Amino acid sequence: MCLYRNDVMNPLGQTILKDVSRSFYLSMRVLPKTMRDPISLGYLLARASDTLADTGDLDASLRFEMLTGLRDILHGADSSDWLRRLERDVIPRQQHVGEKSLLEKMHGVLAWLESLREASDSVAADHDQPALPPSISSRQHAAILTVMDHILRGQRLDIERFELQQGFQFSLDAELDEYCFLVAGSVGEFWTEIGAISLGEFSHIETAKLKRWGANYGKGLQLINILRDLPSDLKAGRCYLPHVDATDRDALMAESLRWRTQARRYLEDGQSYAQSLVKRRIRAATALPGLIGERTLDLMDAADWYELEQGVKISRREVYRSAWDALIV
Incomplete structure (x- = not known):
């Protein structure tokens, strides 16, 4: 039943x-x-x-x-x-x-x-x-299982690497990129899959390209979370930035800038994704996290290490401004 x-x-x-x-x-x-x-x-x-x-x-x-x-x-x-x-x-x-x-x-x-x-x-x-052909319900069910498999794998790897092992740090950029895909990029693919299953006409772009944009969008948002939390993660014994001396603040700030640049590239794919969507309400809902993310990156670009330690967060006013901007994407 x-x-x-x-x-x-x-x-x-x-x-x-x-x-x-x-x-x-x-x-x-x-x-x-x-x-x-x-x-x-x-x-x-x-x-x-x-x-x-x-x-x-x-x-x-x-x-x-x-x-x-x-x-x-x-x-x-x-x-x-x-x-x-x-x-x-x-x-x-x-x-x-x-x-x-x-x-x-x-x-x-x-x-x-x-x-x-x-x-x-x-x-x-x-x-x-x-x-x-599979029913809409069965395809939605399968999409949920797929995204949860990715997310749970990323979360389990995070615990295994940073808590059940000693002194773990990513050594390759591709390792951080994979982690960001597992816990967030996969959500972009999920959003695409559910949209295509549920609405039929979801985007003007073919699904394969849209999934790639969606995955990059999610990875960009996850990079922002990682870079924003960099000081607090270091205090907890975690460093997500690959091949960097976690005790060298200058090196950490330089690597943070490099990854913020990458995050902006990914958010550009996110805005292309949003602009391709057929329905205005879905465009707005999809664009909003990226607009908030861009403003968060602006704050991080202007922050020194002490300000990052205090926490970087956009104001409620900026959130409302982003929401209005999302309506005209």
Whole structure:
């Protein structure tokens, strides 16, 4: 039995999104109905895994095991033991009200994902011809599994490298680029896949090129997060910048500038991506993170190390300005 209709925003997702991320909830409201549920569900699963990965007062090995367990559940493993462990060991450690609420409702989130698979199974059961093309629900379900496989792999690698090993640092630019793809670039591909599945006419650009732009867009946004958090990550014993002396601030600032330049190139692909989209509301929702990202890069370009240590964040006024600019992309 399918628990949720797929043509309107799922009420569970609506409730949790408000608690977890008001801004993302508002973004989802402007999307066409056929995109809202799969995008919202994918976001909640990714936010849950991110919460698991970042609960710092939990032992790294436990967080690694919980992420591995979530991956297995998404591919059909029984969730009972995992949910009990989540309730016993993880939920009591949560300080963020919204993230705690999300983890408390994980049974419902997983049931929501299962409803997509059940909807696709029911469509298949209504036909005698096994060669029929996959249903929209089954393709959305597959897209969610694909992006979560990437994200969970990136999160598990992050724990394995920086917490379960000693003294790890990327040695190649390609390693950082791969990490950015796993945890964020894959989301650009997911957005593209869901748009094409749900709307048909999603962009004026062919899907393969659009996926490449979307992946670069996500990687650019992740690079901004990494560069913004560089001082705090160093204090925690992490350096994501390849082949640089983590004790040399001048070298770190020079490498930060180099990667900010790369981030801007990726954001240019993101704006090309947004401009190619057919529907105005989706263009605006897609362009907004990049516009905020560009203004964040401007602040980092003007900041010294002390200012980076204090934290770089654009003002609420600049966020509103970005939102207005997104409407005319």
